Amino acid sequence: MKQSHLMSLVEAITNVIVGYGVAVVTQIAIFPIFGLQATLRQNLAMGGIFTIVSLLRSFALRRLFEAILLRDG
DSSP states (O other): OOOOHHHHHHHHHHHHHHHHHHHHHHHHHHGGGGTOOOOHHHHHHHHHHHHHHHHHHHHHHHHHHHHHHHHHO
16 A cells, blocks of 8 residues: 555654654763763754754655666666
8 A cells, every 4th residue: 555645744754753852862861971961952952953964864865766766767
């Protein structure tokens, strides 16, 4: 069964929200191990930046693979 556009959007949004949460929780847990201190606000901001970078990376790779598929297809 093919996924609808709406469900693809719901999946993408869920992925971003979960990824952001995982990034922030990971930073809060890992930074002290390396002697780094960040406030909750700083962790939230860094998580946002990492999320944007991840979205851009994912989009670029998806477009690259689509171009390869079209070229070879």
